[in-house]
Amino acid sequence: MRLAAIILAAQAALCAVAYPALAEEVSVGQAGKMFTPDTLQIKAGDSVKFNNDDTVTHAVLVHGPAESNLGQIKSGEAKSVTFDQPGTYEVKCAIHPKMKLTITVQ
């Protein structure tokens, strides 16, 4: 029993060394012409999925170390973008510029 536990612990340690942490996808809502949440901290390689749970079309622009124009996202649709480069990103809606989101990529 004790030997098995040691083997399992060793396997777990090997896995941790052999495989990097998996990238995650974080969801952001847009209901009421607001990004929810309005600040986000993620790791390099993670993705952010912009869900348009609002009643109107939005259009997401990402400014920062890497720029993105996700184009329009109609009500009920979603689009994702991957953040590979660390830094601070400012996200706005190109139609409704008061919609703002700050993403810190570590």
Next chain:
Amino acid sequence: MRRFLRSSTMVAGVTGLCIAAGMAAADTQVASAQPGDADIAAMKKLYVRPTEIPFPADNPYAPAKAELGKTLFFDPRLSRSGVQACVSCHNPSFGWEDGHRTAVGENMLSLARNSPTIINRAWGEIFFWDGRAESLEKQAVGPIQAAGEMNTPMTVLIDRLKSISGYQKKFEEVFPGEGVSEKNIAASIATFERTIVSAEAPFDRWVAGDEKAIGEDAKRGFILFNTKANCASCHSGWTFTDDSFHDVGVSATDDIGRAKIVPGVPELQFAFKTPGLRNIDQRAPYMHDGSMATLEDVVRHYVEGGIQRPSLDPDMKPLALNDQEAKDLVAFMQTLTGQDRPMTLPVLP
């Protein structure tokens, strides 16, 4: 940083927080066809004047900076020709516009768009009809350098201002150790522009509780504005703009507006920023192309519903307004102009 407005334009008990709450809430239509007193009171709260002007932390207010900005704003030597100043298109006598259908640039060249007002831009989120500047500082130096407008390369302007001893002195006073630079020209003009705030209007006095401040027709117009006419879906908050972009079915020219700045978004074809409505009866002609001479023309446009095309804003639908209701809407908009203090001309160095 915020600068408190003078007492003539203050509304007691209103905080900056209230402004934000009002603007957010204004996106929600008050749908009742015949609103009661409580509904009207709720509508009024969406338009309460602020008590102070917001200034950004990286360009705080200073009287000498605003004064320098005013001097630059009125100085035609900022244009390559030496005959056009910022004030040529943003004239306080015309609600800080110019009264022309479209702006007039260098060599009397007629430009594509109507001159937008600079009133209440301290509260602006994004600038120009197409939103190509994200700060008032960036906006301030745009037309100076634009080839069709004042057409002065920044290096030329900096050299020109440095050659004027009065300007050298003023810049050193306001920006010690820095002097004349693009950043400081922009900061000065933007600071002056932020001080241009519409005065308390009859509408504001009504919102504050003076029932005699506006007529019954204007009161009916205000209710229509917030309900049946659906104007408030875009003209929201105390400045009457959501600072967002909409195709309202005006003009079939090749000017595609915001879509040129942000490609790939069909909704932004022919979309322009919602203009605020303060001092609107001083600011004819109307719309981004100046194609409508009167407020009656504007209301007629919205009654008809605009040019039908895929990018037309979903909120643009023909309105079932009768002639009296159209007049009431205009009467309401006419209550949005107060007695602005006369603008004194600066003595140029």
